[in-house]
Amino acid sequence: MIALGSGWPAGIVLLERGWLSANNIVLLPPEPDAPGVVVDTGYVTHAAQTLALVRHALQGRPLARIVNTHLHSDHCGGNAALQNAFGSPVAIPPGEAEAVRHWDLDRLSYRFTGQQCAPFRFDELLHPGSRHTWGGRTWEVHAAPGHDPHAVMLFEPDSGTLISGDALWENGFGVVFPEIEGEQALDEVHASLDLIAALRPRRVIPGHGSAFSQVDAALEKAHRRLAQFRSDPLKHGWYAAKVLVKFHLLEVQREPLSSLRSWMEHTPYFGLIHSRYFGSTPWPQWQEALLSALLEGGAARREGDDIADGDA
Template identity: 30%
Template structure:
């Protein structure tokens, strides 16, 4: 089961601030879920979770609009926060040393509600950016690595377009073409639909 919650707030980096709508993904079953990218409103996310157990709160990267509800959601649910440690500097911009996370590793497998998510490290949009592949669901959760229409934004601190494109080509476009791409913002797409852009 895949459920989407859209939350609204701001994204700030490099002296700029933008209004954004974020996709928060809940993956699991009627008893247990993994929350992907706890953005803006822990209360709204917790309401959608309902009585289910939250096995983990996974951050696809540590830009503030993808992590700013993680600490409160963790307090509300008791779930650990998981993040790739290459995004430590971005994490500290939001939380300093006050909030700790459990490090994610490339290839690591996370399970909840009968669904297994495989961690794919895809640096470029952020150094610690990861995607989460659920083969039995035919889906991948890409955060801001890959969108409908192409790669995520670069040109900000800690990002590299060359690295991002290489990550997408070598780590995501090798997935089956029918794999549904669930993004951090906007509409879902498929690997096949995005492949011609590369």
């Protein structure tokens, strides 16, 4: 848990999480008993830890609201646990309201990525252009499509603080999933980066990794990565496939190679990645090349007939 200290606005607590979970941000008003707000809630298998961390950050305060920058599994997997524990309303971007209402696993991406998320209900929508007073500060909601078409960012202009989700990290941005599905989403990534530059934030709290204030440098790195994906689309496809396998290995820690191969065959995003970027390579050879790259890079390791997470 990190209270962001000198130069950062008071009342913003960063719960910097390791994968599988996205960072959680707790917004606290100056009044000691006033309710707090949490932005993003991590992955479902980390929900008990998320609940404990949020309770500690709140220091006995109520939790007034749960807010999501977008609804990928690592950002909203703790919603249900927090909602059950605190009875808090949940605010989500409007684009996936119907999918949440009907808990449509395809539209919510969870079946396509082979990931989990505990069902939750939503109570409010975060419309781009709206403003909300959370933690004693007024936050603007800005659309941030690219990584996710429905994602939003939260900007507090007085302190110049941006909660960027996966639209900007210190060293890049998240996989551009709509691009895999055949949309021209790299243009949306570019537009979101331009929006961040126009907002001129002085500090950024990303969905993953440490908070940072070298915003221009981060934007430059993000533009370089975007240019690489434009010039070599296979690089993006390879990156996306490796991220999905690594996320799965982090979740299961270890499983038989045959089970991992079966999981990949039954996880629709791998079929999309293969057909869009690597269709000239037969599936078995492509799958073998992907697993070999993860093993050689240390992201995975072989233990007998099993494949284990390389970081375990």
